[in-house]
Amino acid sequence: MTDLPLSEGASEPSEAAQAGESPPGPRRWIISPGVDLAMLGIPALFTLLALQLENPREVPLWAFLFLVVAFDVAHVWATVYLSYLDTAALRRRRLLFLLPVPLTILVGFRLHLHSPILFWTLMAYVAIHHFVSQQWGFVALYKLRGQERGPLDRYLDKWTLYAGAFGPILLWHTYEHATFDWFGHGERFLFTLPPELRVDILAGMGAFAALYLARQAWQASQGRLNVGKNLWMLAAWVSWSLGVAMVDHPLVALACINLLHGIPFLVLVWWRLRGNWGGRSSVDRAGSPLVSWVAGSEPKDAADAARQSRWVRRFGLLALFYVPLLVLGLAEEGLWEGLVWGNYLPRFREFSHAQLSLIVAVLATPQIVHYFLDAWLWKLDGSNPDFERALKRL
Secondary structure, eight states, X not given: OOSOSSOGGGGSOOHHHHHSOOOSSOOSOSSOHHHHHHHHHHHHHHHHHHHHSOOOSSOOHHHIIIIIIIIIIHXXXXXXXXXXXXXXXXXXXXXXXXXXXXXXXXXXXXXXHHOHHHHHHHHHHHHHHHHHHHHHHHXXXXXXXXXOOOHHHHHHHHHHHHHHHHHHHHHHTTOTTOOOOSSSSSOOOSOOOOGGGHHHHHHHHHHHHHHHHHHHHHHXXXXXXXXXXXXXXXXXXXXXXXXXXXXXXXXXXXXXXXXXXXXXXXXXXXHHHHHHHTTSBTTXXXXXXXXXXXXXXXXXXXXXXXXHHHHHHHHOHHHHHHHHHHHHHHHHHHHHIIIIIOSSSOOSOOOOHHHHHHHHHHHHHHHHHHHHHTTTTTOOSSSOHHHHHHHHHO
């Protein structure tokens, strides 16, 4: 990840966003109290359940399908709704969407061919930055909703979140016998830190936490407490502190980090589609008929109405949105298992190192391209007019 998925620009709305019919005053929630709290509550609930389970040491198949494929892998594929399936956006940003695919395959192939361990190590560090950036993005969205535009809060909020996320990661690097098993594919720490620095890391985290809490207490005394922002800040601190501390308990680590990452992203993509296209005539979205239909656009004729009505009654719009992502996720992981790993399924055949490197590069492309595009698809700088329109309607 090279930038913030919900960019820093989210705290400074673009001129296009400001010119629209924005709410007259601050809003407490991004979508609604129930939906916003569910985005945080569901990962928290499953984390608590995972804490009650005995440590399996190896992730069982049911947990892998639920904690990894159903939400983490599925959320990667949700990016296609905002890019390749949105033909209007694809025409407008063709180079941004298409060029990373061959470059990712080429660079991934050469890097894996040189060193599989280095390939997965770099992937792990990029993934960590991507996860942290998404959490800052949600904080930035709540700051936008609450009309927080002051530089003091912007920098304090950002660095406090980074302290709560990267602090545990740095602590992880101070433990001599710790293993850097983010993906569990042999990755290694790029650097280690002396154990004596633990007290300094903890002191830094404590200092940011104290400053942040003091600032929030002052905001509360002024009647300007941003509840959603504070809940996300708490969730970020807890998820990284607990997830990194419990890396030897894979179910807890996956539940509190992966679910907090995948579920909110899926929800936000769904509401972005609904806010932008839901209820609008499919004629207006003729350039993206599939996405428009999934989002619940109005039918263009009687036959389209009958077709939509039948499918909507049977499966519901949410299923139309999610099931294709789940199928793609299952297909991807099936190929990983059959061609590369063989942890849950027997491998189809053995491959040479060069062949395996090409397979890994191709299969990793959706994830890497998701990391890259996520830095651009959520900016509020005028480059994502559908997102700005969706925010006004939500």
